[in-house]
Amino acid sequence: MRITVNGAVHDTGAQSLAALLVELGHGATKVATAVNEAFVPAALRAQQTLNHGDRVEIVAPRQGG
């Protein structure tokens, strides 16, 4: 299945957002997620299924003004 992760094309076998995060090495890191521009809380990542063409955003704390 082909999706977009942080703007880059990504082929994955992950069926859920939680599985995708593990696949990408985000398992235990402090990140927040959105799928198709909608926020997905951490508690709902396991039940957030992924579909071909989904746009996933994974963000983490950064410097800001």
Add this chain to the structure above:
Amino acid sequence: MPRLYDREIKSRLMLGTAQYPSPAILAEAFRRSGAGIATVSLRREAGAAREGQAFWDLIRALNVELLPNTAGCHSAREAVTTAQMAREIFGTNWIKLEVIGHADTLQPDPFGLLEAARILCAEGFEVFPYCTEDLVLCARLIEAGCRVLMPWGAPIGTGLGLNNMYGLRALRAHFPDVPLVIDAGLGLPSQAARAMELGYDAVLLNTAVARAGDPAAMAEAFARAVEAGRLAYEADPMTPRDMAAPSTPILGKAFL
């Protein structure tokens, strides 16, 4: 000290965390500034990089309140989603709401800002809107549920100071009970002092400190200026006049 959303702040100086030469200099700038609130952001994370964790560890060690922003968002929808992600990551209802409307000036988009503020206030966020000094916009933001306003002094990163003294004075006069924070545009401590002399409750700045030759020294300079400006405001300054008036008594002067 003023209360922002029921939390008493420990300093009237709020600092951004971006653009410092190194993490150590950032930490030293915070220490010397005495700032009690730090603005932070969210950006895309690559799995192996762990940049977010390193930054998170750094800001936790500062022992300050965190004010996440929605910097770079150009629509209400984008800002709302960013705010929701920030609330989960940083564990706070506080959000510095930025909805940018103009690429060159980074001027807030008042329409998108108000739309996002309404949504976020309804979701229980405590919104710090980055706004202009427009009285009508500010009144609408208060109606939407904002209990703090953060008008710009000048466009972000310019260091031009307070561009519209009349507008900022009018805003202070119209909303005497709403905490007002000058956000963006300050370049020098004297400009921060001026904001405090106008009766503003706090200032928020980043570039002026982070891009100074000695950020930690500049942070302390701003802290002193903010303190001096506030003290001056509380001391009730004299009214300026056009004509000279001798300060030394005329009476008793020798006739020579």
